Amino acid sequence: MPADDRPERYPFADIEGKWQRVWEDRKQFRAVEDPTRPKFYCLEMFPYPSGRIHMGHVRVYAIGDLLARFKTMRGFNVLHPMGWDAFGLPAENAAIDNGVHPAVWTHENIAYMRTQLRRMGISYDWDREVTTCDPAYYRWEQLVFIRMFERGLAYKRRSRVNWCPSCQTVLANEQVEAGRCWRCDSEVVARDIDGWYFKITDYAEELLAWCDRLPGWPERVMTMQRNWIGRSEGAEFTLPVVGGPGIAIFTTRPDTSFGMTYAVLAPEHPLVDQLVADPGERARVEAFRREVAAQSEIERVAADRPKRGLRLAARAVNPFSGLEIPLFIADYVLMTYGTGAIMAVPGEDQRDWDFAIAHGLPIIPTVARPPEWVDNQAYTGDGVKINSGFLDGLTVAEAKRKAIDWLVAQGLGRAKVNYRLRDWGISRQRYWGAPIPILYCEKCGMVPEREDRLPVVLPPDVQISGKGGSPLADVASFVHATCPRCGGRARRETDTMDTFVESSWYFLRYCSPSYAGGMVDRTAAEYWMPVDQYIGGIEHAVLHLLYARFYTKVLRDLDLVAVDEPFTALLSQGMVIKDGAKMSKSKGNVVDPDELIERYGADTARLFSLFAAPPEKDLDWNDHGVEGASRFLNRVWRFVHAHLDELGPASAARPPALSAGGRAFRRTIHETIRRVTEDIEKDFHFNTAISAVMELVNALHDFDRASRHSSALAERRALLREAVEATLLLLGPVSPHVAEELWAALGHEESLFTRAWPAVDEAALARDEVEIVVQVDGRVRGRVTVAATATESDIRARALADDRVRPWLAERVVAKVVVVPGRLVNIVTRG
């Protein structure tokens, strides 16, 4: 864009650079522990150093900075740090594509993005910057890994995992979205592989319980976490097999047991081999297993897919009814949930119904159907038990309890709670991550690294091909080591940790970023933790946010921190949309923050991203809207500069008695302060807070015009000054540079951000008169102005007597008059 077609604008580039330097020179945003003041830990999710910031970053950091500056002005000791989520695959892919070492690529990106963030003028304490690929950072997570290993919270096992063929690595369940890799969208395949796991399932109950104890979190995030954890109550019991070993069954509907007409095992269930004796049957089972294994993850999750199964020769006995029932292996039963085997009750489970219909199996209803029920599907509702022996006549809930009691009495089973949540697979067969501090000794076996030999540093010299296998396995100097226990020959683990491990505790490291005695200095953590306000995208609802909650609880149990939960409140901000789609290079709808700041300045970019939508909603980017934001800041700038002589330098004393117009204007000033404060504090409605400031500026112009020729000069000056100062203070957290500059122009020598947030003068809010709306039968027919002290009967009389109202009452009888003091009167009539 050529410079000369830009509208005339205040010199934002000079101002922004100037104040960024001043704030930095003064170390104005340095956070120091101070037990005498209330603390506020304000945190935005740190970025992955991908190369450049995008509009989503601008939005989240504008929100965070608004809150940090606002809380500072409200008297809190604010911690507002920034760092880099620096490990991860894109760095490795860049190495493969361009031959740049991941470390070089990452550090170059960090350097550039740091300058971008500085140009936004965010109030970070840069002295606390944390970079997760730094050995001084990840050494502590290696130490915690060892502690977790010692307690069985980190363990290794071979199991079926999600493998991304493109990223050439394992993915955690949380990183698979509808059968595809969360990063590259490739179809995920199943593989049996050795890997390291964190025992997040040990914390399922606590993670779930705290979902109800975090009122500062959005309900939708908590719902997603609850669903992800997926608690279900039921019973586990042993299903006897004729002449064979019993099969463990989990069910949430023990009340329906009398309706169990067959049972099903997952194809890969280990008991299947013991149940199959005949070589011919064995071959059929093997063929069926191959058939199931061949289907991709996508096919597996496809809806309404016909259920395939194979009937076994072995038969089981329904312990409730005593009847012999057939046994199947079928693809609709998952080895990874419950016990990998189910009792099938087609009458009350749709999946079992579908399978029973397809295989001609009997269906016995065990809950009485409602009269209008059409019997073409399973019935899952409540009702009275039937066909159920000693459970007959009970409700479903009663029968569940009684069935469990019976199982316990028979010694067959017990009540059981199951979770959908699986352990967190943290092994990655990639280079750019924190090494797992484990060695394999020829004599001692699997041994954790000695703590005094930490960190296990990621070796710089490595060949990254992306062709599969952990690149570290080819680095002889890394792999070959001595056993920490016996000193003999040992090999190092060559998998690295999932980068979500680093982001599970970075907020703790900010409390004492260079502490050398451990992960975190307890005193600092006890002062700052937990994070009071966390801000970030909804995409992490069950990824980072669940992992960080889990990891914090582990650190608590390792006695490293004293908090149960890391984040007291969460603000989950929406995406930035343009032309109906998320901004992306492939769609060509990207707005580059650099260009935006170049053209309009950071203050405008911030103002617009806060004004255009409430933070939790998606923000529809609109170039005209940015113009509007810029126009507003220019309007404020021009007004202050046009009135500098009148406004300053010293603040004029307000005359004791104000004119009616003066009182009305002053009420607007203080109503604005109240509205802005409430909008920010109560529900993060920054868009309406900003619109309130815009209204104040409009009122300021009106007052200026109206009082220009007034003789009450002292009143005019005092109120202009009060209004302008309020405007700048309220605007400061949104557009800090221009506010600070104009604040200085008014003659203030101290930073605006060391000033207290303006207080509402309750006396200024008082009104002498109020306007009352008069309705007849619910329709507005007139308005009357009455004294604020008017009684209900005064208001009623005035309403009934109003000239505009009376014609609507002609030839009608007044049946009722509703008076809402200060608001309206509704006259209800009868014809």
Next chain:
RNA sequence: GCCGGGGUGGCGGAACUGGGAGACGCGGCGGACUUAAAACCCGCUGGCCUGCAAAGGCCGUGGGGGUUCGAUUCCCCCCCUCGGCACCA
């Protein structure tokens, strides 16, 4: 299928606890300034209708019903849409 969010002017969005629907901004229209344009400043701007005008009427918050003096707001049913989970026994 289950769970959660949402549906308001041409557009982004606002509306306290059930009380004047459409704040604020964008866009549009008109005016002022200017040789002219941009910028800036002022005014109007949901739809339909009556009126020369002043002014006024009716309709209107996805659709239908209900509660209420009064419903964008509460209740019931339905439609659409976005997001999450998805053979979880």
